Structures are given as structure tokens and as C-alpha cells.
Amino acid sequence: MNDAFEDLFSPAFLEAARDYLWLLDRGYPEGDVARLVGNRFRLSRDQRMILYRGVLPSSVSKAHREKQVPLVRILERGSLLVDGYNILLTLLTYRLGRPVFLSTDGFLRDIGGIHGHIxxxxxxxxxxxxxxxFFEAELPGVGIHILLDRPVSHSGDLASALQRRFDVRGLAGEVSVCDSADYxxxxxxxxxxxxxxAVLSRVGEAFDLAFHVLSCRYHPRKLPDLGRLLSPERKGPSS
Known part of the structure; x- marks a missing residue:
């Protein structure tokens, strides 16, 4: 984590995040709380996005953590359905030098901002x-199905390119373009x-593929971990 990213996760930001989490846990609306806390602490746009995407109510974080499975579970199951743009955009964000971080539910997320056309x-x-x-080295023999959203520009071209990679490498995989990958x-x-x-809230098990690829292929020196940064204390709103 470079100095610029350390500034994003400053003591003032963490104080704001604790207030934000305290209010979420008491049922206050997410959007209203994000605006209230963001304005009160004069958070930057990037800090507001980290807050919004990275801090979840404690009950939601706990539920998501319980759904997260290790790599060995994929090997046991023999198949994996991949949220294509979700994974690719997180990795792309990292390679563009933008913040990625572990959210309070333990999943790797990015700061957002890449929409519609890559x-x-x-x-x-x-x-x-x-x-x-990563597929070839860590998931040999696993059947992989990647879903891409049709509304994103050039999804058909990307799907064809990904399918060619499966074929050239001799991997068991397919790529589909659909109106809504989330659905x-x-x-x-x-x-x-x-x-x-939104997807995690509706599925039984989930694998943090972006985190595993990042760890195995890019070896980041340090990733901000909001679960750790906001623990163990759970303070009430700042006075």
C-alpha cells in the first residue's frame, strides 16, 4: 500500500467508518448515512466510495464471511461460475494503480468508477x-463458466477472446453473454x-477469485483490510 492509499485510510477516515458502521447496524438507510458521515468528516470522493463499497452492516459481513469458501472447495466441486466483469474490473483497477481493499465481509473490492466501456x-x-x-495452475480439471453482461460495450468480442484462451490452453471452460449476469x-x-x-446475499457459497488471482499473480505488498482496521473496538458516534 503506497503513501497515497495510506492517506485514504487515515485515522479520520477510520473514525468516519466506525460511525458509519454504528449507524448501519442500527438500521439507518445506507445512502443517507453515507451522505451524512461523508459530509461531516469531509471525506474525499474516493473515501466515500471505499466507505460505501467496503463497510457493510455487521450482520451482512458475518453472513458473507460464512459463505466464503477456500480454493480446495472448488477442486472438490469440479466447477465454478464466474462473475466475469466483477472479477476482471477489480483486477484491472489494481493494475491501473487505483485502490483495492478487503471489505468488512472479507471480500476484495475495488474503488469503482469503470462503467459501460473498458x-x-x-x-x-x-x-x-x-x-x-491462475485457472491453469490452481484449478486444473475444474469446469469454469464465465458470465459477461451484454450491455457492456464489446462484451461479445471479449467473450470470443476468453473462449479462445480456454481452447488454446486446453481448459474446460465456456463463456456466455447474458442480459444480466447478476440475475x-x-x-x-x-x-x-x-x-x-447483491449477489452474495442470494447465493449459498462464494469464492473470492479476484483476491486469489491478485495474491498468486501480483503479490501485493499490503492490502488495506477494513475488517481489521475497524476491529476490535466498536465505538458509538463521535461526539
Missing amino acids: HHVKILEEVVEALFS ELKRAGVLIATSDS
Whole structure:
């Protein structure tokens, strides 16, 4: 974690995050609380996004942690359904030098901001290579199905490129483009690779694929861990 990222997770931000979590745990609306706390502590845009995407109510964090499975479970199951853009965008965000972090539920998330059309094609190709190297090295023989959202520009082209990588490497995998990956993931009833909170709330088991690829292929020196940074104390609102 470089100095700029350390500034994002400053003592003032952590105080704001504790207030935010305290209010969430008491049932206050997420959007209203995010605005209230963000304005009170004069958080930057990036800090507000980290707060919104990285701090979940304690009950939700606990439920998500209980759903998270280790790598060995994938090998036992022999199959994995992948939330394609969710995984690729988190890895791309990291390679672009933007913050990624472990949220209070233990899943790796990014700061957001990449929507609709993916630029940085060369870096995306590198990220895809890292993903497939992970599949080949860590998930041999596992049937992998990647879902992509049709509304994202050039999803068809990306799907074809990903399928070619499966074929060239001789991996058991397929890629599908659908109107809503979230909808298909929520109803699939199989082991899912995602960090999307809305999807996690509806599935039985989940694998943090982005975290594992990041750890195995990029070896980040340090990742901010909001679960640890906000623990053990649980303070009430600041006076």
C-alpha cells in the first residue's frame, strides 16, 4: 500500500467508518448515512466510495464471511461460475494503480468508477492472462463458466477472446453473454466467484477469485483490510 492509499485510510477516515458502521447496524438507510458521515468528516470522493463499497452492516459481513469458501472447495466441486466483469474490473483497477481493499465481509473490492466501456486494452489483456494462468495452475480439471453482461460495450468480442484462451490452453471452460449476469448468478444454485454484495446475499457459497488471482499473480505488498482496521473496538458516534 503506497503513501497515497495510506492517506485514504487515515485515522479520520477510520473514525468516519466506525460511525458509519454504528449507524448501519442500527438500521439507518445506507445512502443517507453515507451522505451524512461523508459530509461531516469531509471525506474525499474516493473515501466515500471505499466507505460505501467496503463497510457493510455487521450482520451482512458475518453472513458473507460464512459463505466464503477456500480454493480446495472448488477442486472438490469440479466447477465454478464466474462473475466475469466483477472479477476482471477489480483486477484491472489494481493494475491501473487505483485502490483495492478487503471489505468488512472479507471480500476484495475495488474503488469503482469503470462503467459501460473498458479502456486500457493492453492492461486488460494482461489481467486476462493472469486470470487464465491462475485457472491453469490452481484449478486444473475444474469446469469454469464465465458470465459477461451484454450491455457492456464489446462484451461479445471479449467473450470470443476468453473462449479462445480456454481452447488454446486446453481448459474446460465456456463463456456466455447474458442480459444480466447478476440475475443469472443469483438463480444458478452453484458455487459462484464474485464479490458483488447483491449477489452474495442470494447465493449459498462464494469464492473470492479476484483476491486469489491478485495474491498468486501480483503479490501485493499490503492490502488495506477494513475488517481489521475497524476491529476490535466498536465505538458509538463521535461526539
